[in-house]
Amino acid sequence: MSKPVVTVLGTGLMGAPMAQNLLNAGYPVRVWNRSADKALPLAGKGAEICASPAEAASKADFVITMVSDGKAVADLLFQQGVGDAMRPGTVFIDMSSIKPAEARDHAERLAETGIACLDAPVSGGTKGAEAATLAIMAGGEQEAFNRAKPVLEAMGRPVRVGPAGAGQLAKLANQAIVASTIGVVAEAMLLAEQGGANPAALRDALRGGFADSIILQQHGERMTTGNFVPGGRSAIQLKDMDNILEEAARLGLELPLSGQMQQRYRRLVEELDGADTDHSGIYLELKDRNRLS
Amino acid sequence: MSKPVVTVLGTGLMGAPMAQNLLNAGYPVRVWNRSADKALPLAGKGAEICASPAEAASKADFVITMVSDGKAVADLLFQQGVGDAMRPGTVFIDMSSIKPAEARDHAERLAETGIACLDAPVSGGTKGAEAATLAIMAGGEQEAFNRAKPVLEAMGRPVRVGPAGAGQLAKLANQAIVASTIGVVAEAMLLAEQGGANPAALRDALRGGFADSIILQQHGERMTTGNFVPGGRSAIQLKDMDNILEEAARLGLELPLSGQMQQRYRRLVEELDGADTDHSGIYLELKDRNRLS
Numbered sequence: 001m002s003k004p005v006v007t008v009l010g011t012g013l014m015g016a017p018m019a020q021n022l023l024n025a026g027y028p029v030r031v032w033n034r035s036a037d038k039a040l041p042l043a044g045k046g047a048e049i050c051a052s053p054a055e056a057a058s059k060a061d062f063v064i065t066m067v068s069d070g071k072a073v074a075d076l077l078f079q080q081g082v083g084d085a086m087r088p089g090t091v092f093i094d095m096s097s098i099k100p101a102e103a104r105d106h107a108e109r110l111a112e113t114g115i116a117c118l119d120a121p122v123s124g125g126t127k128g129a130e131a132a133t134l135a136i137m138a139g140g141e142q143e144a145f146n147r148a149k150p151v152l153e154a155m156g157r158p159v160r161v162g163p164a165g166a167g168q169l170a171k172l173a174n175q176a177i178v179a180s181t182i183g184v185v186a187e188a189m190l191l192a193e194q195g196g197a198n199p200a201a202l203r204d205a206l207r208g209g210f211a212d213s214i215i216l217q218q219h220g221e222r223m224t225t226g227n228f229v230p231g232g233r234s235a236i237q238l239k240d241m242d243n244i245l246e247e248a249a250r251l252g253l254e255l256p257l258s259g260q261m262q263q264r265y266r267r268l269v270e271e272l273d274g275a276d277t278d279h280s281g282i283y284l285e286l287k288d289r290n291r292l293s
Numbered sequence: 294m295s296k297p298v299v300t301v302l303g304t305g306l307m308g309a310p311m312a313q314n315l316l317n318a319g320y321p322v323r324v325w326n327r328s329a330d331k332a333l334p335l336a337g338k339g340a341e342i343c344a345s346p347a348e349a350a351s352k353a354d355f356v357i358t359m360v361s362d363g364k365a366v367a368d369l370l371f372q373q374g375v376g377d378a379m380r381p382g383t384v385f386i387d388m389s390s391i392k393p394a395e396a397r398d399h400a401e402r403l404a405e406t407g408i409a410c411l412d413a414p415v416s417g418g419t420k421g422a423e424a425a426t427l428a429i430m431a432g433g434e435q436e437a438f439n440r441a442k443p444v445l446e447a448m449g450r451p452v453r454v455g456p457a458g459a460g461q462l463a464k465l466a467n468q469a470i471v472a473s474t475i476g477v478v479a480e481a482m483l484l485a486e487q488g489g490a491n492p493a494a495l496r497d498a499l500r501g502g503f504a505d506s507i508i509l510q511q512h513g514e515r516m517t518t519g520n521f522v523p524g525g526r527s528a529i530q531l532k533d534m535d536n537i538l539e540e541a542a543r544l545g546l547e548l549p550l551s552g553q554m555q556q557r558y559r560r561l562v563e564e565l566d567g568a569d570t571d572h573s574g575i576y577l578e579l580k581d582r583n584r585l586s
Contacts, residue, residue, distance in 0.1 A: 100488065123502045135502040139490070159498035166490035170498055173481035173490075177504035180477035180550065187473075187548040188466035191537075194544045195393065197432070197459035197466075205452035205463055209416045209428040211470035213506040244484075251487045253583055255480040256553060257473065264549070290546055 003027045004061035006151055009053050009076055010096070011039045014122070015066035017129040018095070018155045019047060024132075025154035032056040054081035057090075062151050064093045070102035077106060088114045091148050095136070097121045099243055100165040100172070101250070103139065107164035116144035119167040122156060123174050125232070132156055137174070139166030172247055175240040178279070179261040181215045186283040188216075189223045190290070199224040219280040228277040228284065235275035238265040296320045297354035299444055302346050302369055303389070304332045307415070308359035310422040311388070311448045312340060317425075318447035325349040347374035350383075355444050357386045363395035370399060381407045384441050388429070390414045392536055393458040393465070394543070396432065400457035409437035412457060414464040415449060418525070425449055430467070432459030465540055468533040471572070472554040474508045479576040481509075482516045483583070492517040512573040521570040521577065528568035531558040 007030040008019040015033070019042055022029050029047040033039040036049070043049050050056035053076050057063045063086055065073050073094050077083040086092060092115050094103065103119035110117045118140035128134040134156030138145055145160040152158035161170045188211075192199045203220050206212050222228060241262035248255045261282075268274035268285040277284065287293065300323040301312040308326070312335055315322050322340040326332040329342070336342050343349035346369050350356045356379055358366050366387050370376040379385060385408050387396065396412035403410045411433035421427040427449030431438055438453040445451035454463045481504075485492045496513050499505050515521065534555035541548045554575075561567035561578040570577065580586065 123499070123504070128502075133501075135498055135500075137495075137498045157501075159494055161485070161494040161498055162490040166485075166488070169485060169488040169490045170495050173484050173495060174499055174502065174504045176484065177474075177477050177481050177499070177509065180480075181470075181474055181504070181506070184470050184473035184550045187551055188470050190546065191466050191469065191541060191544070191548065192454070192459075192462060194546055195459070195462040195540065197455040197462045201452055201454040202430075202463050202466060205428055205430045205454055206416070206467055206470070207428070208426075208450070209421075209467065210507055211416070211467045211474070213474070214503055216470065247488065248484060251484070253483065253487055255484065256557070256579075256582070257477045257550060258480055260549060260553060286549075289549070 004151070005030065005059060007031070007056045007060035007063045008066065009056060009063065009082065010034075010066040011042060012066070013126050014129045016042065017126065018064070018066060020045060021132040022151070022154050023047060027151065027154065030056045030060060052080070054085040057082045058085040058087070060086070060090060062091050062093060062148060064095055066095045069096065070098035072096070073098055073106060074102070078109070083110060083113065083115070086115050091116045091118065091144050093118045093120050093148055093152070095120050095122055097171050097240075098168060100168040100247055103168045104165040107140065116141060117164065118144055118148055119165060120152065120158065121167055121171040123171065124156065128156060137161050137167045137170035139168065139170070140164050169247065172240070172244045175237070176244050176255070176258045178215065179237060179241060179265070180257045181213060182219050182279055183261055183264070183282050185216050185220045186223060186280070186286045189220055189283065190286055193224070222278060222280040223283040228281045230276060231278040231280070233275065234265055234277050234279055234281050235269050237279045238262070238269045241265050297444070298323065298352060299355045299357060300324070300343075300349045300353035301357045301359065302326075302349060302375070303359040304335060305359070306419050307422045309335065310419065311357070311359060313338060314425040315444070315447050316340060320444065320447065323349045323353060345373070347378040350375045351378040351380070353379070353383060355384050355386060355441060358389055360389045362389065363391035365389070366391055366399060367395070371402070376403060376406065376408070379408050384409045384411065384437050386411045386413050386441055386445070388413050388415055390464050390533075391461060393461040393540055396461045397458040400433065409434060410457065411437055411441055412460040413445065413451065414460055416464065416467050417449065421449060430454050430460045430463035432461065432463070433457050462540065465533070465537045468530070469537050469548070469551045471508065472530060472534060472558070473550045474506060475512050475572055476554055476557070476575050478509050478513045479516060479573070479579045482513055482576065483579055486517070515571060515573040516576040521574045523569060524571040524573070526568065527558055527570050527572055527574050528562050530572045531555070531562045534558050
């Protein structure tokens, strides 16, 4: 039995290696990208380059979008004809990070034309995309998830976390944890440094215990060696914090740690010229707050 | 060559299994405990039970204390005669969790009589004590650490993090990370739950990524299953937060996340009757703050 056809719309830093891993897994892959030159390298690997997103989506069993935000997804679906081009039975999988409310809206509008929809944002960055080890947080109907699962497994580890929008909600929860954990690792590093302990030895001492995390080891090292080349940009972390607090407000929830980190990432980005620092740049905000350079 | 003699003062929940592991490693062990009955089971395992802390300390190469706080350590050293009873060349190792300033004070006073001193608090709880896998954060002279290292390795993984007091500072940094991480895991669990995602699936989805930690998996599960039987008591976490903020103030540091968690653990303990809940009980404080039961 031949494998189902997968279309990937958006072959940037994340989408290109994800499409590559679908090819590696034996799927026929159709691709389109707004800047066509970013899709071209995939042609040499066996992908079919398409002239428009609607054309790319028209002959697919699964249509994946990996673009910048909810507006870009809606533009593809409802302005550029992807929604109408998909055949009945196609599963639409948005792997972009967008707002939960936007994901629910897309799912509702596509349901009217009989297209099943998953929101399936990822965590793991370009390294995870290349290694096919992305954490994939999926929201949508169980049946659509079951059909899409083998396709998603070519790119990482998919887990269904609930109905439409739940994948995006999980991504926000992920980003909330990352932000406050970076924030408290910064406090631990500064406390150690100012109190006369060796921060590198501290990280080693805490390895494997309750305080240990990838963030303690990786972001903690960035803080004490002064390496704030992104990784993940603080401006993006601020956008994520705004989305977290917007969703919390919609649900009537007060999230006090995330609220503090939103304010402090805003201060880092807007007052301390830190938009292009790595997320771990919150250490610079903490030092500035303490009048330490 | 026969192994050096190790005295353990304080054979409670932590000290007893630590003494047992020293016996397992072949050290002659002398023990004393304020309530003598807690030391007795170790007699059957080969430990020598002593009538007073001074007697226990008098014939030892290493004297370990594992008691409740800095006052209890100072009482043993300077009121009950342990400081005077130790022979020159003995290394004193305080493995209790006390304030960094207290540890520095003890080290200075013992230095006057030629006794080398390490502050070496631990993380890992009774499970880590029993399995001899404690994280041991040591402060003090390198030479004393080198001599004590084999003894400490019978109980866990020792890392020297700096001079006298640095071990206690590292323990505070450890507790600061634990508190805020528990706090933000509570926010992630509540956001998922209220937004319609499955918190157990969320924990699974985040496994192995940047947001993952022992706390996400263990304390996160406690929150969603409603199991707040301690583990670690919130009253102790509040004491730790007070010590963190006291040390930060001494160093002139503002630590905004730890400051928030100090206030919220105080609210949990003093206003919400949560002293005896597990640390993860901060989830109850977050729900109360959001008028959710």
